[in-house]
Amino acid sequence: MKYLSNIIPPKVSIAPMVDRTDRHFRYFCRLMTKKSLLYTEMITAHSIIYGDRHKLLDFNSIEKPLSLQIAGCDPEEIYKAVKIAEDWDYNELNLNVGCPSDRISGNAMGAILMAYPELVADMVTAMREATKKPITVKHRIGINGNNVLPTSFKNTILDNYDYMKHFMQTIEKSKIDRFIIHARTAILSGLSPKENREIPPLKYDEVHKIKKDLPHLNIEINGGIKTIDAMKDHLKHVDGVMLGRVSYENSYVLTKVDNLFMKGTTSSISRREILEKMLPYLEELQDNKIGMHLILRHTLTLFNNCKGSRYWKQLIDTSCKEGITAKNFIKYALDSLPKETLNSFV
Ligand SMILES: Cc1cc2nc3c(=O)[nH]c(=O)nc-3n(C[C@H](O)[C@H](O)[C@H](O)COP(=O)(O)O)c2cc1C
Incomplete structure (x- = not known):
């Protein structure tokens, strides 16, 4: 699928991260990379509708291109949240289908939604109805929902390649601009969010394979990518790379990405x-x-x-x-x- 908007998606983005990717962090990132796509922290649709909108959504125009990541489980609520966010003119709207935390999955949001691809497709449709901006979904390669999902899921395998493909093909029908895949299964009981970013093994080959099998989709890979060499390697297989923790564990690496991966040159900065x-x-x-x-x-x-x-x-x-x-x-x-x-x- 061609990216539906006229904006070419950047080859490098900096992941949404709660307690990290606030306005100040994004400003700092922009001093080092002008062209990567930045993300907000995850914000629930409910807070956008009922909370302090300026506090949640305001940003400095220097932060653009900027994607707003929303968590939710109700297409109607998601629609309202995206409509509200229209006034802020984000460059992209992203749906969180990857967060494994108890608080989020306990409210039927985040990674648990991988069990409900039709519902995710409905949410993407609702987002598309609310805006002309690109709509993207960030998800995992699968979930292990034992003890969390209803018993009707007892014998359903949600953490293998074929299931991920089925999930993505279901969402694709709603005309999605990009899939961002964190190359780990989310284990929804027994692991903290931090452990869920470290313990389930990274399976990059599954993300590379999905791009091969569904070449018309725009696919970005995420998880454990820390070096320029790793970025170069992944970009041979997929359309984009999303950097998470390296952006705050070794931030100066961001000064290299514009020149290497984005069209047009930006001079290096000391x-x-x-x-x-x-x-x-x-x-x-x-x-x-x-x-x-x-x-x-x-x-x-x-x-x-x-x-x-x-x-x-x-x-x-x-x-x-x-x-x-x-x-x-x-x-x-x-x-x-x-x-x-x-x-x-x-
Ligand atoms: C402190 C922290 C907060 C995070 N918050 C979010 C979030 O709000 N939304 C989301 O989709 N992922 C969140 N993540 C996951 C990251 O976006 C990313 O998928 C994960 O860290 C793997 O990438 P990395 O190995 O490059 O860090 C968070 C990760 C960290 C470390």
Whole structure:
């Protein structure tokens, strides 16, 4: 299937991550990659309808292209949420069918929805009716729902390749723009969300195979992708790669993706330039009496594997505690961090 919108989907995106991919994180990412697609944290349709919309949905235009990830289980509610979000003009709307947490699956949202492909298809249709923007679904390669799903599912296998294919072909009928597949089964009882990102084995071959078997679908792979070489390798098989934890565990890697994978070139940026470009944002936060730590906490690994890494973390810690001005913080960082690290591009 051709991507239905006119926008070419980027080859690299940065995953939705609760407690991570907030506005400040996204701003920081944008200093390093202009072209990757960014995601919000997961937001439930219910909160969009009944909660503080500005708090949940506002963003800075620099963050675009930006996808809003919604969790829900009711097509009518999803429709309303997407309609509301229209005023914010996100670039894409994404449905969460991958979250394994008890709280989310206990409310029939997230990964448990893989057991109900027709319902997911109805939600995608509802989203499509509410917007002309691209609609995407992020899911797992399967689920193990023992002890969580109704007994009617007792002998149904939901965690093999054929089931994933059936799931995707059912959704495809609703005209979906892209599938993002986290290449692990979600185990819906007995594992925490964190364990569910580490214990079930990664099965990249299944994601590569689905692209081969259903080449008309736009497929993005996710899970455990940490290096440029791994990205290059996956892009031989699928249309896109989604980066999760590496974006905050080794953030400087993001400075490489535009040049390597996206059309048009963006010049590389050194850590020195990143700090300089962060200054106006830090000053704006301080002017609005918002703590600098809200963005600086996302930058802790900027100097990973380089001289000055420990010092950078200490500097953030002490500066935030002492409440120094943004200008002094950046000046001090630029004066005291090793020049070779600040100026290098590796
Ligand atoms: C702290 C954290 C929060 C997450 N929150 C979400 C979320 O809100 N929505 C979602 O679809 N996935 C969420 N995930 C899963 C990631 O999007 C991604 O699928 C997963 O981390 C695997 O990719 P990685 O190995 O590259 O990190 C979260 C992951 C982490 C680490």
